[in-house]
Amino acid sequence: MNYNQKLKTIRARSSSIQGRCFNEEMESDRGRAINSAAVRRLQQKTQVFPLETNAAVRSRLTHSLEVQQVGRYISKTVLKKLAQQEQLENLGLAENIDGFVSAIEVACLLHDIGNPAFGHFGEEAINLWGNKTLTEVFKTNFSDEPDYNKLVKDLSNFEGNAQAIRLLHNLQSLNLTYTQLACLLKYTRGAYEDKPKKKDTFYYRKKKPGFYFSEQKLFEDIQKELSIKDGCRFPLTYIMEAADDISYCIADLDDAVDKGILTVDQLHNEISKTWNNFKEDPDVKSDVVEGGYLLKIAKKAYKNYLNEDHNKEHAYILTLRTTLVNDLSKYAAKRFIDNHEQIFHGELDESLLDGSDEYNLATETFRKIAVNNVFNHREVENLELKGFAVISGLLNIYTPLVELTYNKFKDLVEDNTLKSHPIETRLYHKxxxxxxxxxxxxxxxxxxxxxxxxxxKMMELYARTRLLIDYISGMTDQFALEEFQNLTAIK
Incomplete structure (x- = not known):
């Protein structure tokens, strides 16, 4: 293993400043990312609760900042362990430590920038529009073309991870290093490819789209330059993913308590009930459940809650969060070291938090509690339905632009007006x-x-459709709502 094959300064376009080392180029990537409009928009995008006015409840930005800190902690723990084993020099990491940490931190900061307004329900709205409306438009005009099905499938599989790569490279044109972009490639399947079956070797790494047809060449260039085999990941991606998993497993419940959806007593009881229910799960080792890892932490947290006079809820959540973030981060680092060969080559087909031990069971416990008590709460579901209606409505409003013929849309683009189509003209102007x-x-x-x-002409319509999806998916929650209200005269 030699990280000099992975940690490179190559960009799609040459930088204006030449001769910088890897650490310096990663600092450049950090500056490009932090100053991008895409990062600023995260402050007004949903984590769990759309259109939330309480600043204490997490937005995509505050969540990403938390992920960034966890990613930094894991990466430093990994490097410390490798240093103790006297492996840094042999692995080609000794001179690239700062860049290694920075690449992971920036990936953590950027990991959610491709998510549309209203989160997963925004994604669902885009994909349903693709499956219904776009399929019909492409079928009517291009059903005889060899790539017709491929492009329709690509446009009907919107995914935040794939959109992030497109946003950074083609829309924001940040010209990040291939190393930085590779850190974000959580999945290694094109949106135009079929989803693998669970028994397939690459199932986990290909369960979702990681890039679109429009970024296929970029993806292939990254693979070639960083010695990544087909279907395999970049090694640092595993750390970014673990940091995200660790951060949101407790954050969603923290927000639920803050909003009054769950009381501390309810959450405490759910932790006990959900953990003990794993005794009936044949896939979970009984000794792990009996060990009661999470129950011991919850018991300590509840004791702090009872002893606190003022901010009692905070005392409970703080104990859970600090203990779990610390334990899970160390566990993720250990898994990285223990599976280093597979991870370096991107062949590990699971996350760093997977397994059948107490740490994996803790994250599964929180996931189940969130699904059963938060995500299906009436307030959350109403907001999700509202978001779905907004994104679906906007896509339907802009559909006339994709229904225009090639010649008419070309005239509209070149003349900035189409007298025979005043509605389409005004939509284009927006x-x-x-x-x-x-x-x-x-x-x-x-x-x-x-x-x-x-x-x-089919490829032009593909680009035109991407134009609409890029525009609408890039909206913040509030802007999307206001734009929908403005265009429908509904207040």
């Missing part, structure tokens, strides 16, 4: 100039062709 610029770059060669083929 689109972001940045997104329109990306579209024009993508179809430049097609528009310059005086006699485009039917396949060319």
């Amino acid at each position: 689109l972001s100039s940045k997104h329109k610029g990306r579209y024009k770059e993508d179809i430049k060669e097609i528009f310059s062709n005086g006699s485009p083929s039917n396949n060319d």
Whole structure:
């Protein structure tokens, strides 16, 4: 194993400053990321509770900052263990320690930037629109083209992780290093590919789309430059993923308590009940359940809760969070070291928190509690349905733009008006100039062709549809709601 094969300074476009080492290039990536509009928008995007006005409840930004800190802790723990084993020099890490940590931190900060307004229900709205409306439009015009099904499937599989890669590279044009982008490639399947079966070797790494057809070449270039085999991950991605899993396993319940959806007594009872229910699960080792790892932590937290005079809920949650973040981070670091060969080559087909031990069971306990008591709460479900209606409504409002013929849309783009279609003209004017610029770059060669083929026209419609999805998915929760109200005259 030699991390010099993985930690490289290569970018898609040459940097204006030459001769910097890997650590310096990672600092450059950090600056590009933190100053990007995509990161700023996270402060007004949903974590669990859409349109939340209580600043204490997590947004995507505050969640990402927490993930960043956990990722830093895990990465430093990994490096410390490798140093104790006197492996840093042999692995090519001795001179790249700062860059190693920074790459993981920035990946943690950026991991959610591709998520649409209203979270998973925003994704669901986009994909249903793709399966219904887009399928019909493409079928009507391009069903004889070889790539017709591939493009429709790609457009109907919106995924926040894939959108993040597109956003960073093609929309924001941050020109991050391939190493930094590789850290974010949590999944290694194109959105146009079929989902694998559970028995498949790459099931975990391909269970969701990791990139779109529009970024296929970028993905292949990253694979080639960083010596990543087909279907395999980048090693640092495992740490970013673990940091995310650790952060949200307790954060969702913390927010639920803060909003009064769960009381401390209810949460405490749910922890005990859910943990003990694993005794009936044949896939869980009985001695792990009997060990009562999480129950002991909860008992200590409840004691602190009873002894606290003022901020009692905080005392309970703080004990849970600090203990679990510390234990789970060390566990993730240990798993990284124990499976280092597989992880270096990206072949480990599970997360660092997987397994049948007490740490994995703790995260599963919190996940089940959140599903059963938070995500299905009336307030949350009502907000999700509201978000679904908003995103679906916006997509339907902008659908006339994808229904225009190739020639008419070309006229609209080139003249910035289409007298015969005043609605489409005004909808086009509302689109972001940045997104329109990306579209024009993508179809430049097609528009310059005086006699485009039917396949060319199909590729133009693909780029046009990406334009709409990029624009709507990039909205914040509040802006999406206001835009929907504005366009429908509903207040």
